Every structure is written in C-alpha cells, then in structure tokens.
Amino acid sequence: MFKAYRLGLRMLVLGLGLGAGTSARAEVFFAGTDSGFPAPTGDPAVLPAGAKLQRVFDAGCVLTEGVTAGPDGYVYFSDLTFTALCKGPDGHSLQAGNILRYDPHSGKTVVWRSPSGMSNGLKFDREGNLIAALGADHGGRMRVKTDMQSGRSYILTARYEGRPYNAPNDLSSDEQGRIYFSDPRYYGHEPIEQPGFAVYRLDPDGQVTRILIDGGKSNGVLVSPDQKTLYVVSNDNGWFDISRQDKNLPPPVQGHPVLQAFDLAPDGSVAHRRVLVDYHPDSGPDGLTADSAGNVYAALRAESRPGIAIYSPQGQLRGFIPTGKELPTNVGFGRGEEATVLYVTSGHSLYKIRLAQAGYQLPAAP
Numbered sequence: 001m002f003k004a005y006r007l008g009l010r011m012l013v014l015g016l017g018l019g020a021g022t023s024a025r026a027e028v029f030f031a032g033t034d035s036g037f038p039a040p041t042g043d044p045a046v047l048p049a050g051a052k053l054q055r056v057f058d059a060g061c062v063l064t065e066g067v068t069a070g071p072d073g074y075v076y077f078s079d080l081t082f083t084a085l086c087k088g089p090d091g092h093s094l095q096a097g098n099i100l101r102y103d104p105h106s107g108k109t110v111v112w113r114s115p116s117g118m119s120n121g122l123k124f125d126r127e128g129n130l131i132a133a134l135g136a137d138h139g140g141r142m143r144v145k146t147d148m149q150s151g152r153s154y155i156l157t158a159r160y161e162g163r164p165y166n167a168p169n170d171l172s173s174d175e176q177g178r179i180y181f182s183d184p185r186y187y188g189h190e191p192i193e194q195p196g197f198a199v200y201r202l203d204p205d206g207q208v209t210r211i212l213i214d215g216g217k218s219n220g221v222l223v224s225p226d227q228k229t230l231y232v233v234s235n236d237n238g239w240f241d242i243s244r245q246d247k248n249l250p251p252p253v254q255g256h257p258v259l260q261a262f263d264l265a266p267d268g269s270v271a272h273r274r275v276l277v278d279y280h281p282d283s284g285p286d287g288l289t290a291d292s293a294g295n296v297y298a299a300l301r302a303e304s305r306p307g308i309a310i311y312s313p314q315g316q317l318r319g320f321i322p323t324g325k326e327l328p329t330n331v332g333f334g335r336g337e338e339a340t341v342l343y344v345t346s347g348h349s350l351y352k353i354r355l356a357q358a359g360y361q362l363p364a365a366p
Helices: none
Strands: 054-057 063-069 075-080 098-102 109-113 119-124 130-134 142-146 153-157 171-173 179-182 199-202 208-212 218-223 229-234 258-264 270-278 285-290 296-300 307-311 317-322 328-333 341-346 349-354
Touching: 054 098, 063 130, 063 341, 063 349, 075 119, 075 341, 119 171, 130 171, 153 199, 171 218, 179 218, 179 229, 218 285, 218 296, 229 285, 270 307, 296 328, 296 341, 307 328
Parallel strands: 063 119, 063 328, 285 328
Antiparallel strands: 054 349, 063 075, 075 098, 098 109, 119 130, 130 142, 142 153, 171 179, 179 199, 199 208, 218 229, 229 258, 258 270, 285 296, 296 307, 307 317, 328 341, 341 349
16 A cells, blocks of 8 residues: 555665764664655755755545654654545545554554544644544544553543534644644534634643634644744635535635734733734645744645745744645654654655754653
C-alpha cells in the first residue's frame, strides 16, 4: 500500500539543508524524495540555504491533516477520508478516517488508528497524551485524549450546553494544561446545533468555556511560546458542507480570511482582537505552529500562492515555502534530532524540511 523506502540515509543531505558542521552523532533519518516544488525564499535566520520540501508519504485519500510529533519519536497525522470521495475496495462502503504514524528513521508510514472518528487536528499534551479534534461527516465531533502508554482513549468534551459541536477542527495547549480549540464546519451532513462559530477553552478540571466568538469562521489556533498571545485563523468559505454546494449556482460569497491575534491572559481569557494579515481575495491559512523564537508558520491555502508562510510574532512575512499547486493543511515541528525539521501535510502527502529554528514544544508536566 505504501511506497518502499530506503534506510541508511543520514540527516547530512542537501535536501534537508544541513551544513558541514552537523554533529557526527546525528541519528539516521529518512531523507524523502524531492517534492519538485519551487525553492523556498526568505530570511536565512529562518530558512537556511538549500532547504527544500521533501516528500515522505503520498498515499492519503483526500487530505492529510493535523501533523504532530510525539515524544515516542514518531510523527502522527490524520488522513481525512471524505465519505463522498473515499470508498472501500468494494466501491461503495465508506472509509471511516485514519490516524497515520510515520517513522522518521525507516521512512515507513502505517495506519495507527482506524476508524479515527474523522480526526482533524492532533497535538500532544504535557503528559505525552495524544489529543485529537474529531470532526463531522460520520465523525465523533468531540475532543478525545489517548493515553499513549495504555492505548485507552477518553472523551474530554463532546457537547457544549448540551448540544454537539459543529465540527472541531484544530487545537493548541498552554503550559497550564488548558486546551484551546476551534469549531467551524466545512464538511459533514449532520445538523448544526451550536449558535455560531467559536473558540473554546478546555480546562484541566474538564470545564469548557466559550472564550471567543469574534474570530470569524475559526480554523487554526495557536498559543504563542511566551503564553501571551492566542493566534486564530478565520477562513470563511461561505458554506457548511463543500460536498453539497449546488454546481448550478454561483459559488457562495466568502468572508475575509485573516490571521488574527488576541491577548491571552494568565487565566486563559482573551481580549483585544487585531488582524495581522488579511488574505482577501485568496483563501487564508489552515493550521499553525511556532518555533522557539516565536515565529508563526501558517499553512497558506491561497489559490494564487499555496505554501507555508513564516511570520514574525507581529505578522511580518519572513519566509515562504511553496507547495506547488497543492493547498497545504497543517504544519508541525519534529522533536529531538529533528527539532528543526518542519513537517507539512499537503494534498494527500506528508513533507518535511529542515529549517534554522527549533520548533516550540510544550514543556513536560512537572
């Protein structure tokens, strides 16, 4: 099912942008294959010379999503199997979503969990548990935690004020163990029972608070490394289910896609919305991540220029990593020897690129 990959490739390769000063103790990692995308451009402080996206997996169904590196050394990502498009071998049964696991050493990708509950965004918490945002389209529409030691999963929240969520999309955690998650709807036939789009905060004691309703059709969310800013993407495509748009009518009017920033208080509340980037008339970003210096990496689904945009904390563009004609969905940094490797989900593939800055990871729980 998956491509055969070669072992024995070291990190000291041009495609990953490594220089001659790489430690002799560097581990062996799969380098991937040339993506064929144009070369990245930007500030060498974030984009080292020679860095280029390498493809490491290309057998997803419709969209790969939610890439995140685990403390166990593996990289996890979602395979979004839209049921209108992804059928079983019999040609009519519906695929039920997958979470895939990529091994950076062997280059092999396997199905780690299926069905996934139509998982979208994935992140690891301070205890090393995998937190998944389960969407609609026969999905769970909830937030789920998996104990990576026992394999058991637990529902963190499935309803707000007694009603199911629209379609949980992305999530980010702060250093206090609170989880912030977005709840738009882009795909799925289920009734919508929440009054609008919002960002919620899930506290360690299980209490859920709707903290933000002025973020548009919220998508990617990110807590800054200094814990003082919550970044929120609004990407309003004007429709709840893209599979059911009437092709005989003009397309729906889209809202302005923007990257926004909110002040994040120590108690987890937010205030003072400001727009850092307005992408109109293109589509905006999807998922977000940050490096240890606070730069923001956004999976930009702009039709005229798809790729990964790298911004300063104030929204100034510092670099750009093209993804050809593919519209990327999410980004996440590796760990350990791959701390400066950025993973990208785009199309039905997974990519990696070595950058200049190490990614920000939550400190382990005390």
